[in-house]
Amino acid sequence: MGAMDLPHGHPQGDDALEQLVARVPLFSALVPDELTAVAQRVRPRKHPRQEQLYGAGEKNSKLMIIHAGRVKIYRITESGHEQVIRILGPGDFLGESTFISGATSDHFALTLEASDICELHHDELHDYLLAYPSVAVKMVETLSARLAGTEHQLSMLAGEDAEHRLAAYLMALHDASGKALVKLPTTKKDVASFLGLTPETLSRKLTQFEEIGWLRLGSRRQIELLDVEALRLI
Amino acid sequence: MGAMDLPHGHPQGDDALEQLVARVPLFSALVPDELTAVAQRVRPRKHPRQEQLYGAGEKNSKLMIIHAGRVKIYRITESGHEQVIRILGPGDFLGESTFISGATSDHFALTLEASDICELHHDELHDYLLAYPSVAVKMVETLSARLAGTEHQLSMLAGEDAEHRLAAYLMALHDASGKALVKLPTTKKDVASFLGLTPETLSRKLTQFEEIGWLRLGSRRQIELLDVEALRLI
DNA sequence: CGCAATGTTGATGTAACTCAAACCTAGTGG
DNA sequence: CCACTAGGTTTGAGTTACATCAACATTGCG
Numbered sequence: 001m002g003a004m005d006l007p008h009g010h011p012q013g014d015d016a017l018e019q020l021v022a023r024v025p026l027f028s029a030l031v032p033d034e035l036t037a038v039a040q041r042v043r044p045r046k047h048p049r050q051e052q053l054y055g056a057g058e059k060n061s062k063l064m065i066i067h068a069g070r071v072k073i074y075r076i077t078e079s080g081h082e083q084v085i086r087i088l089g090p091g092d093f094l095g096e097s098t099f100i101s102g103a104t105s106d107h108f109a110l111t112l113e114a115s116d117i118c119e120l121h122h123d124e125l126h127d128y129l130l131a132y133p134s135v136a137v138k139m140v141e142t143l144s145a146r147l148a149g150t151e152h153q154l155s156m157l158a159g160e161d162a163e164h165r166l167a168a169y170l171m172a173l174h175d176a177s178g179k180a181l182v183k184l185p186t187t188k189k190d191v192a193s194f195l196g197l198t199p200e201t202l203s204r205k206l207t208q209f210e211e212i213g214w215l216r217l218g219s220r221r222q223i224e225l226l227d228v229e230a231l232r233l234i
Numbered sequence: 235m236g237a238m239d240l241p242h243g244h245p246q247g248d249d250a251l252e253q254l255v256a257r258v259p260l261f262s263a264l265v266p267d268e269l270t271a272v273a274q275r276v277r278p279r280k281h282p283r284q285e286q287l288y289g290a291g292e293k294n295s296k297l298m299i300i301h302a303g304r305v306k307i308y309r310i311t312e313s314g315h316e317q318v319i320r321i322l323g324p325g326d327f328l329g330e331s332t333f334i335s336g337a338t339s340d341h342f343a344l345t346l347e348a349s350d351i352c353e354l355h356h357d358e359l360h361d362y363l364l365a366y367p368s369v370a371v372k373m374v375e376t377l378s379a380r381l382a383g384t385e386h387q388l389s390m391l392a393g394e395d396a397e398h399r400l401a402a403y404l405m406a407l408h409d410a411s412g413k414a415l416v417k418l419p420t421t422k423k424d425v426a427s428f429l430g431l432t433p434e435t436l437s438r439k440l441t442q443f444e445e446i447g448w449l450r451l452g453s454r455r456q457i458e459l460l461d462v463e464a465l466r467l468i
Numbered sequence: 469c470g471c472a473a474t475g476t477t478g479a480t481g482t483a484a485c486t487c488a489a490a491c492c493t494a495g496t497g498g
Numbered sequence: 499c500c501a502c503t504a505g506g507t508t509t510g511a512g513t514t515a516c517a518t519c520a521a522c523a524t525t526g527c528g
Binding site: 075077078079081083085096097099100103105106107126129130131133134136137139140141143144145146147148150151152153154155156157158159160164168193196 | 309311312313315317319330331333334337339340341360363364365367368370371373374375377378379380381382384385386387388389390391392393394398402427430
């Protein structure tokens with residue numbers, strides 16, 4: 001668990017790294033040779049839980065790719081409260097927002113659990129994208145998808161009430177896992193922030209849904225969805 | 235202003251088209267030869283005002299680049315009301331969200347005024363990005379910036395009240411133009427939707443700001459900002 | 469110039485927030 | 499490994515900002 005803190009350079013390690021890189025959607029279109037080239041330049045690091053990867057105001061100059069763990073992206077609004085933007089997991093990348101030269105990010109990234117994350121300096125990223133256009137195309141596609149997701153969340157926040165938002169969120173979790181037993185990716189406090197609610201309102205709506213019989217609240221952030229159709233139709 | 239409805243093919247027309255393409259941020263990193271190549275493949279079109287460029291469900295397979303005019307991007311929420319996502323102007327592009335093969339867009343694009351828009355089929359776009367990686371890099375940067383903007387709007391909607399949202403919006407208009415006399419890009423109805431408010435609330439807050447002396451409401455969507463500092467500090 | 473869409477103003481209702489207090493859970497350190 | 503504690507969660511009561519409904523005024527397009 002602590003043997004990869006520093007690059008060792010032995011063949012076994014490089015192979016493993018290449019395997020990791022190959023699993024990242026961003027690099028999935030690369031041919032083996034290119035994959036090897038990328039793997040050699042990427043710096044893997046372990047991060048403990050609750051570590052701040054970057055903060056607002058810093059000029060974070062690294063693209064980070066998550067191999068294992070979860071990362072919370074959030075903003076501090078002008079009125080001072082925390083707004084969760086998204087939760088990232090394995091295969092996702094972050095730090096691209098400051099790729100536009102000079103711009104400093106206005107949000108924070110925090111590991112929610114111990115995480116394995118690869119880093120790539122922005123200068124290098126720029127060269128990579130020019131050298132491997134397929135990575136650039138993949139990145140365009142990923143950003144498009146992420147943008148569409150954020151826009152969807154935006155119109156949910158603006159247009160729907162608390163119940164609709166919560167139901168839609170639960171359905172998204174359900175569709176992602178395919179199972180009736182879903183697990184919140186983080187604390188209810190953060191989920192509430194993500195949904196634009198106070199923790200109190202989230203708690204109330206969840207118990208309300210439970211009373212109606214649409215779901216059952218379990219321990220350890222588990223929720224068993226009993227009536228998926230009802231939630232979808234809300 | 236109306237002589238370019240159809241491509242004419244004479245040198246003058248091509249030069250003009252090349253000039254237009256060169257002004258699009260997306261293509262700003264291209265060298266002259268590449269610029270010519272792009273200009274030859276791009277199809278310019280005129281659109282009347284209030285024309286639907288694409289709608290939800292359609293598999294829109296074109297990247298569109300705005301040369302002149304304004305385009306409203308909006309979604310119909312599940313509860314049936316219109317949510318404005320953004321207003322695009324000259325130099326902006328749209329239609330990239332369905333670039334991810336197969337995905338159908340869930341939002342609509344409508345011209346707010348007569349517009350000149352160039353089209354590029356997605357297949358061609360894919361080839362272009364591979365052939366001209368600098369365009370892909372530019373697109374990554376643009377999408378990053380757009381994502382950051384949407385995330386900002388998101389946290390505004392979730393975290394701030396009506397006054398803060400309106401004040402921040404007015405400040406954004408002010409910062410974009412640099413002048414104290416700003417002009418709403420579209421109807422107040424649409425601006426209200428963009429800010430996640432009802433038209434009634436927007437109207438009330440604007441008159442309230444006027445009574446305080448922070449601004450003066452003019453005709454034709456003009457607003458004169460009298461106390462920029464107060465608005466910024468709200 | 470006339471009509472439909474947009475914008476304004478007022479009265480009323482309610483969903484969700486705030487504040488507060490008690491309870492529970494999960495990581496801490498001994 | 500267990501007990502401690504800080505943060506997370508739940509429940510309750512009271513408040514308010516904003517939506518809704520409605521009537522009227524204005525704008526600007528055909």
